[in-house]
Amino acid sequence: MSDRLPPANRRGMLKLGSAAAGLLLGTPVLAQPRYAPPSPVDTGRVAEGRVTFPDWRAEADPRTPPPPAPLPPGERVGFAIVGLGRLSLEQLLPAFAECRLARPAALVSGTPEKLRAVAAQYGIPESACHDYASFERLRDNPAVQVVYVVLPNGMHREFTERAAAAGKHVLCEKPMANSAEEARAMIEACARARVRLMVAYRIQYEPYNLAALRLARSGELGRLVGMSAVNVQTVAANGAEQWRHKKAMAGGGALPDIGLYGLNTARFLSGEEPVWIQASQFSPPGDPRFAEVEETLSFTLRFPSGFIAQCLTSYGARDDKVQRLNFAGATIDMPNAYKYQGQQLHLARNLGGQDQRSSVILPHRNQFAEEIDHMAQCVLRDAAPRTPGEEGLQDQVLMEAIYRSAAEGRAVELPPQPRRDMFRRLPDGIG
Structure with missing residues (x-):
């Protein structure tokens, strides 16, 4: 049997050899695909650091919300979460993933093992983890602007006053306190320290x-x-x-x-x-x-x-x-x-x-993230909170x-x- 190929087959092998050589030499041999340029409807535009898109659906459909425009992580307002109970672990800390203006920056807990575990989960450095006795060390942490008090109601007054004395703004869980007398003292403490006080009425x-x-x-x-x-x-x-x-x-x-x-x-x-x-x-x-x-x-x-x-x-x-x-x-x-x-x-x-x-x-919006971001916005703008x-x-x-x-x-x-x-x-x- 002859080992010689017909002319057509020889030409095919030559083409294959050329392609293989091109692959070995890193030379592109296949034609690059050509795409039509995208339209402004697809690319959108950037204005003041935000990306926006024009409407692309007809009037019969609801409008889609604009893309979120979160602050860079280093520019977000840092929160210290005080108390790592169910609400903090099941709702508040996960909600920071949907925040655009805020980030968790410190943790305070009376349970060391839990404190270490949660800090590892959320990337909180050991230097920003405190027990209740060392709470005042938050004063020296410039990454923390807001203290979020998520403790039993009877502890709200003490830790609001301690946070205000440390020069930190306060977001306090509801109910604000155990009595109107305690609530008045909390308001006065924050006013004296010239820090903002917001009550976490998520509704x-x-x-x-x-x-x-x-x-x-x-x-x-x-x-x-x-x-x-x-x-x-x-x-x-x-x-x-x-x-x-x-x-x-x-x-x-x-x-x-x-x-x-x-x-x-x-x-x-x-x-x-x-x-x-x-x-x-x-x-x-x-x-x-x-x-x-x-x-x-x-x-x-x-x-x-x-x-x-x-x-x-x-x-x-x-x-x-x-x-x-x-x-x-x-x-x-x-x-x-x-x-x-x-x-x-x-x-x-x-x-x-x-x-x-x-x-x-309505489009999904995490009510805890909305609440936290509002407090962060008040800090960034030096504005009074809605609640x-x-x-x-x-x-x-x-x-x-x-x-x-x-x-x-x-x-x-x-x-x-x-x-x-x-x-x-x-x-x-x-x-």
């Missing part, structure tokens, strides 16, 4: 509750007539061991822990302060979980405009966190209104002579009136405030 930064606020304040649904708010959950049999069931640490039971959401949201949505309060409370006899604090409490608030809010809170009923707003011209139902996630907003009203029901669908200490103090005053009404079995009347939104600052664009 006032949560997108669906902000949507409800815009609808309520716009007037398009008519007068806000009534609100019903339920915030209940259960406690395990060993719950008596938790700090939430010790009055010295918690200040009360279901009311300051979860009932506060109904109270604060009614004030937030209406912009008014209650002038009449009626409350009733109950605890199962002989249950050690409720030897010092209440299990269940209901309260009714009446506001100057005639708006009435009815609120129920309990540690004895299966988890449910819902609110309904009744306007003269519409109804808003909000399942999961006070949860960490899963909020919804359903609107019912008469349109064109027919009962129309619709749902508002300052005065907002927390007012809730303390009202909770004391609620407890007084329940204890005495009568309604409590309060003097009207001279104007709406006395104790908070509203988001831009909402009047």
Whole structure:
């Protein structure tokens, strides 16, 4: 058999050899693909350090939000997280991944093993990890501008005052304190130190509750007539061991822990302060979980405009966190209104002579990240927070009136405030 190839095959082998040689020599032998240049719709534009894209969907579709424009890590406001309990580890520290203006810069905990583990997870240097006794070392850490107090309620005053004395701004978890007296002292301490004080009312930064606020304040649904708010959950049999069931640490039971959401949201949505309060409370006899604090409490608030809010809170009923707003011209139902996630907003009203029901669908925004970034923005701009200490103090005053009404079995009347939104600052664009 001849080893000579036909001319056509020889030409093919020569081409293959040339290609192989080109690969060996690093010479490109295949034609490079040519692509059409991208359009401005696809590339977008950069203005003041932000990338923006023009609309690319037709009017029938919702608009997409612009890309996030986070600050470089080294320019973000540093937070020291004080207390590494469930809220810090399950919600707050993970939320920093969605922040655009803030970063965790230090940790404070009384449990050394947990402190080391969490520091390793979030890249916090050992020099920025402290126990409660060495808390004041935060003063010497320029990477920390804000101290986030995430401790039992009875410890809020002490660590707010210590943070202010160290020259750090303070973000304090709700409820602000165990009493109005403590809240006033915290406000005064921060004022003396010339640092900002913000109370972590996450609902006032949560997108669906902000949507409800815009609808309520716009007037398009008519007068806000009534609100019903339920915030209940259960406690395990060993719950008596938790700090939430010790009055010295918690200040009360279901009311300051979860009932506060109904109270604060009614004030937030209406912009008014209650002038009449009626409350009733109950605890199962002989249950050690409720030897010092209440299990269940209901309260009714009446506001100057005639708006009435009815609120129920309990540690004895299966988890449910819902609110309904009744306007003269519409109804808003909000399942999961006070949860960490899963909020919804359903609107019912008469349109064109027919009962129309619709749902508002909003882009995801982590309410904890929004809250933390707001505090960071206040530090960067030297601005007052939307939920300052005065907002927390007012809730303390009202909770004391609620407890007084329940204890005495009568309604409590309060003097009207001279104007709406006395104790908070509203988001831009909402009047």
